[in-house]
Amino acid sequence: MADRRGPQSNDAEDGFDDEALRIAIALSLGQDPYKPQNGEKSSALVDLAQDEEEEEDNGTGSQSKAAAVSKRAAKNSESSHSSNPVVSTNSDAQTSSLSALFGGLDRKKMEEERLARLKDNKKRSASSAALESPSPTAARPQQRPKVSSSSSSSYKRTTGGGPQTIADLLAPESDEDDDATASSQGSDDSPVTGHMVKAGKPTKAPESGKASTVTTASTVQSSFSNAGRTLSGNVSKPELPFPKGAVKKTWVRGQPRKGDDVTIEEIFQKDKLQLAVLSTFILDEGWLFDKLDLTRTRLILCRGMPKDGEQISDFLNQFPTVRKHLVPVNGSGCMHSKLQLLKYEDYLRIVVPSANLVSFDWGETGDMENIMFIIDLPLLDDPDMTRELTPFGEELSYFLKAKRLDDNLIKSMKKYDWTETKRYGFVHSISASHVDDKAWRTGYCGLGRAVKSLGLGTSKTIEMDVVAASLGSIKDSLLKALYYACQGDSGLKELESRPVGKKAQEAPDLEAADVRKHTRVYFPSKHTVKTSIAKDAGTICFQKQWFESPTFPREVLRDCVSTRPGMLMHNKMIFVTRTEESKDESSKKTVSGFAYVGSANLSESAWGRLIKDRGTKKLKITCRNWECGVIVPAGTTTVAGSSSASSEKQEQEQGDGKGKSKEETVSVTSAEDDTSSWEVFEGHIPIPMKVPAPPLELKGSKSPFFFGGF
Template sequence: MAKNCVRLEDVIHKEHLLSACVFSFFIAQEELFDHLPFSLSSNKVPIYIGRDINYDSMLEDACKQADISVKDKVPKMQLQSISDALCMLYKAEYGTNYHAFYAWSPGSSHSKILLLVYPDFLRLVITSCNMMNIDTKLGDNHWYIHDLPKLPSRTTPAPSSFEEGLMEHMRALSTPDSFLRSIEVWEPKSWDMSLSHGLSEIILIWILTPGAAHTDSFLTGMYDYSRVKVHLVTSVSGVCSGLKAEKHGLLRLRRVVQSLDLGLPKKESHGMRLEICAASIGNLSAKWLNGFNDCALGRQKIREASESCAVPDLKLFYPSVGDVDKAHASAKKAASNIGCHTRPWNNAPNEIKSIFHHYESKDTGYLFHQKLIMAYNPQDTEATPYYIYVGSANLSASAWGTLEHDKKSNDATCNTKLTKVNNFECGVVIPGHLIEALLETGTESWQSGIVPYVQTAKKYDLTKDRPWNSPDWVAEKNFRQDYRDSLH
């Protein structure tokens, strides 16, 4: 296997699990469940599985059992009844230790998180992968993996901001308290300690930050978060304004980037490149892209852009129809996961279409499901990026929200608020100075270690190239008509 690559079997070791919680937008049952120790007779190793209820393969059976008719999306008022029916179905099918849970959102419950409890540590995984082989095996993706050592005893200081944010997001996803309490509160147990300490060192991407001292660590609960040097960025549906304006989405991204004090150029320059690769592209406009660009660069002054503003200098990698046609037959299955909602394409401004670049995987013939934001200096190929973002959030208003003027004064956000967030999302911002230490020994460059596509791929030829849209996706009953129109 190539350097800086990871497989699901490298992450989940079911024979050593004490418990596990997996949340993913979409889960291919057997492709994930083969990795988990379900039991029809015992709840000794509880397994918690969360997902977007609208993409649960047993939804139809659960609706029949609950005597509920669902047209497009499960209504919020019927979520509990259908969830209860699904819980019973899964326990009967897979085991007593299967605990199903569901998050409701007006958009997509799109976060992708694994919390794997081993005897000596908690393994945290935040990824761009759905739990299905076309993502975990057949597509380019990113994984943030961090093993958090178990503390010798419970300590009293307040939790770190990362732990606090992670637990808050897990609760927003409706993760059962029975699991969350088990990883927050110290409860000594006579666990089997046969798992070797060395197992926590096998991870190939984003491991521990070296050099963090334990003497003045900020410790809390059951696990040591002191070596977590990345920053959590989440989205939760709703409006973020006032004191909560910087909790999620674009304004959270801006706050994180500002806090890193990266010395980013204050204006557009040849020494600054903002590059994005995403599996789903929203209905892009110059106005929205300006807000995204300002927040991704941590601009000190931001405002709601005008409708007539120019498109910022961004580089977006997304496959054209031709790119997908050239992919390996097995990889084409992954194309069912991706789509572009900039619509209708023929009528979209050329300035928007001109930021699109072809997707060419370094693993020739393969596609992707990654969501990457990268700020770097294109004139200095030796310098590591200013930062990268990896996680679940695609390039869309549903994922990141939209900046709007806030009538309530808020100096921190330049009197802006965040609206139109529809999804649950979760990702991390990784400061550039950490990256070299996170790559495997012998990695040729940071680009070869973390960028799975060809960065010199050409722009779309606007006379013939069109972004890919999956026919399966467009045919779905809840795929909006105006998205279908983007194909024509």
């Protein structure tokens, strides 16, 4: 539906409480709620730090605000007398207006619900640190909802036996590897632009099972009771749940909670959430709106731009507080990032998950797990104060600007304290071709840049363990590019190592062989999928012809088996470790490490490819997908030293009498078999898979699970 507010279609109102009442009154009077009336101000821009609409109250506080709005509503009611023959002019006017707005509703029941919510909110305030968990008695969904990645789909829930999959919706093209192939448009040469679509006024009642957005009179009155609140020195700041940043698994129904997981309810905290900017690849709209209170929360929902001829779903048009932000993609790529910006009264929450906004990715069907990074940033004491962003914040801001989100929303992030993000790196892929300085900021070039800026770079050997939910048509060039990036390289090392000429291409690539020795890629086997709770892989995708290609590095694949029994993974992670002999103790070794947590699978679509443009002679990286993730340092630890080095030396000097070669000894005592280095991640980053893991095979039950099932 076209936006009726013209050039302000990218805007959102500052004062949600006042705005909810204004929209409700306008609709009851038959007026266009998005067209400014005589004497009214136009909508302000989105501001992540702004709580209420700025109105003149002459120092009388929230009560005068409410009175002013009521007076304006009464004036509007009188002005519409000519078009409404019967309008009460006495004290019954307000009752008549509310009756027209909320006619047919059970007011007594609504008031009881309001009082219950008020009582519940007081309990929550008394124990703000305690986050609500799903009820252990809640009925488990029978299966996953069958959803679509296309914006034109209706996202209907399905019924029947057994967990559903969306494998029939996955149609990978070329190197496309992700959850599914997205509807997209754009080209390498086209600029990255965004388009915001304002949802229209309600036109029909929500379907059965969908979230209702009817604003009750009691809700409006409750909203005004909180109007005009500001953070002052006399009000103590709340204790933030994630002030230092954390990596968490998604909660999964039926699995014990060990303190390393979090639910979607705990993430959203919908009774406190004022504004949510959510990105997702696949979406179950009805499920999402059950998790939000759209009478109090404004929502900007970022999706990929549909192809030419596709229709945009009109389901969101029922919700005045929801906006769709359509993001263009490059060629056959997709808008695959899952970034969440969640604004509360006193802080901003940033969540970078691997999970889409569907029930099964958040553990509600009990068969799929995901991973996420989460951090809470406190609002600065002075509402008018701004602070320079950290490198993490700068890259996040750069990513949001590339998506063409509202400038004022991006600028308002400076009103929060970013100090605790200094230890992290924000990494992204922007769906386009990038040259000059922009080439070094995105894709695997951006990954290497972030690793180096955090002081994690090295020229020494590292071990790289990649967890992916989908695999593309991988070649050694991609493995080398990622490996070197995890060492802190900008992308030039892999580019300069590419063979030139027929003879060079036919010669063995010794660098690629070395990278394969120190790289492992975790993906589930057919056996793992068949014996899982789901019995099918759903959004996990890999093409058989890619695996069978002679250029595919098959020896790096390992079976991905979850540490939570029966789970399949939709995680996207890279674990990096570096081991050195301890300078203090000869029998010890020092291990340092970090991890990438985000949305990027293992494919060229996700991480890009750096080339030298033949025409301009400039370096250019092209990414097809939108992705984002976070580099999380794990620090350094000291562990028991491996006996491999001493054993090899002893065999060379004395021999062990068993006729073993050096190569055989090394294979038995390789870094993969020595799991002590994984201790560096304990207390920092959950390790979701079992290590060491058996290699995948070309045939049989230990071959990878391929697209299309068994």
